[in-house]
Amino acid sequence: MYEIVIIGAGASGLMVASKYKEKSIAIIDTNPKIAQKIKISGGGKCNVTNAHVSEQNYLGDPLFIKTVLSAFDQNELLAFLKLRGCEPLMRKDNQYFCKNSADEIINIFKKEINNCALFLNQSVLKITKKENFLIQTNRKTFEAKCVVVASGGLSYPKIGASPIAYEIAKNFGHTTNATSPALVGFTVQKDQFWMKELSGISMVVGIRVGDKRFCQDLLFTHKGISGPVVLNASLYWNKGLIAIDFLPNGSLKKYLKNSNKLLSTALPLPKRFIKAFLTHLDIGDKPVSILNEEEVQKLSQLKNYTFAPAGNFGYSKAEVTRGGINTDELYATNMMSKLVKNLFFVGECLDVTGELGGYNFQWAFSSAKRVTLSAD
Numbered sequence: 001m002y003e004i005v006i007i008g009a010g011a012s013g014l015m016v017a018s019k020y021k022e023k024s025i026a027i028i029d030t031n032p033k034i035a036q037k038i039k040i041s042g043g044g045k046c047n048v049t050n051a052h053v054s055e056q057n058y059l060g061d062p063l064f065i066k067t068v069l070s071a072f073d074q075n076e077l078l079a080f081l082k083l084r085g086c087e088p089l090m091r092k093d094n095q096y097f098c099k100n101s102a103d104e105i106i107n108i109f110k111k112e113i114n115n116c117a118l119f120l121n122q123s124v125l126k127i128t129k130k131e132n133f134l135i136q137t138n139r140k141t142f143e144a145k146c147v148v149v150a151s152g153g154l155s156y157p158k159i160g161a162s163p164i165a166y167e168i169a170k171n172f173g174h175t176t177n178a179t180s181p182a183l184v185g186f187t188v189q190k191d192q193f194w195m196k197e198l199s200g201i202s203m204v205v206g207i208r209v210g211d212k213r214f215c216q217d218l219l220f221t222h223k224g225i226s227g228p229v230v231l232n233a234s235l236y237w238n239k240g241l242i243a244i245d246f247l248p249n250g251s252l253k254k255y256l257k258n259s260n261k262l263l264s265t266a267l268p269l270p271k272r273f274i275k276a277f278l279t280h281l282d283i284g285d286k287p288v289s290i291l292n293e294e295e296v297q298k299l300s301q302l303k304n305y306t307f308a309p310a311g312n313f314g315y316s317k318a319e320v321t322r323g324g325i326n327t328d329e330l331y332a333t334n335m336m337s338k339l340v341k342n343l344f345f346v347g348e349c350l351d352v353t354g355e356l357g358g359y360n361f362q363w364a365f366s367s368a369k370r371v372t373l374s375a376d
């Protein structure tokens with residue numbers, strides 16, 4: 001019998017274990033090692049948070065998100081890490097990364113959970129409740145006074161992701177909002193197949209999706225488009241149109257002014273890109289001075305290229321899962337279920353999804369710190 005069983009040894013589960021390390025805790029994870037997503041995140045350096053974090057960087061209920069973030073904000077997270085010997089550096093776009101490797105954070109948690117009983121290579125299958133909770137795995141049954149579900153979303157199934165959080169929530173009467181892959185690349189429809197030929201090219205563009213606009217790197221791939229700007233756009237995309245500004249730093253007029261240069265030289269864009277784009281528009285690479293009105297009109301698409309992506313690269317490539325457990329049914333002050341006493345949900349399994357830039361780890365850690373056991 002444990003006071004707390006934590007399902008998932010990822011960012012949020014480990015932070016809960018660290019907060020309650022004096023209690024008797026069992027942590028269960030499918031993976032053979034803890035913190036596998038921290039390990040692979042941020043290109044191996046873990047983008048742990050951002051200098052500017054607010055509810056506006058997330059999809060989900062703004063009031064719930066604001067309340068949870070206020071419990072443990074980015075400065076408190078950085079202070080927590082610093083106190084334990086890890087000082088992430090701010091790199092581009094206000095993002096904080098580990099100096100050398102994500103292991104700097106993982107090693108902290110290894111120490112923090114020293115006193116916990118760790119059960120790896122073991123998957124939770126079901127939870128029931130009589131007086132206490134019974135947590136059934138593929139190996140044994142655990143008993144606990146409190147359960148913290150920190151098992152994340154559906155992204156990256158190859159490192160342990162499973163729908164268990166949603167199943168547990170549903171079995172205890174909770175509702176979940178539709179889930180889909182997010183922070184993920186877009187596949188393209190036939191009309192945009194010209195993009196696939198540009199695989200490997202990266203350039204700064206602006207993307208508008210709904211009322212959100214991002215200006216960052218876009219990467220053409222053999223499947224479609226990816227890169228930070230596309231990942232961010234994917235969070236807010238709902239099967240409609242998106243618009244790309246391939247010249248985010250100036251007007252088309254500015255580049256086409258009084259020029260006898262060839263289009264491919266006058267426009268500050270990668271040559272391979274502009275050639276493919278001109279072919280797509282059915283315009284030859286000609287001197288700017290001889291463009292007719294119709295051609296200039298077609299070229300204006302460089303500032304507002306509107307199309308509907310075919311879909312996305314799916315959960316195997318998505319950094320996060322959009323949607324999840326309905327936060328209306330949890331107390332934002334302690335992350336406990338409003339329906340079942342001593343059942344807590346934290347991290348990515350909730351219907352809260354952050355933009356690219358450290359916001360998802362910040363959410364995992366803030367929501368974990370919010371967990372407050374009833375007797376506290």
Ligand SMILES: Cc1cc2nc3c(=O)[nH]c(=O)nc-3n(C[C@H](O)[C@H](O)[C@H](O)COP(=O)(O)OP(=O)(O)OC[C@H]3O[C@@H](n4cnc5c(N)ncnc54)[C@H](O)[C@@H]3O)c2cc1C
Pocket residue numbers: 007008009010011012013028029030031035036037038040041042043046047048049122123124125150151152153155156159160161162163164318319320346347348349357358359360361362364
């Ligand atoms: C490639 C990649 C890069 C990323 N980079 C960043 C980044 O730089 N910055 C950022 O903020 N976010 C990043 N993210 C997102 C971030 O990793 C997640 O949002 C965050 O890890 C969520 O934390 P969590 O604790 O809720 O879930 P997770 O970290 O996913 O942990 C959940 C754990 O539960 C375990 N589990 C699942 N089902 C079961 C079960 N049935 N039984 C037992 N255990 C189970 C899993 O094995 C896993 O270890 C990245 C994600 C990916 C995939």
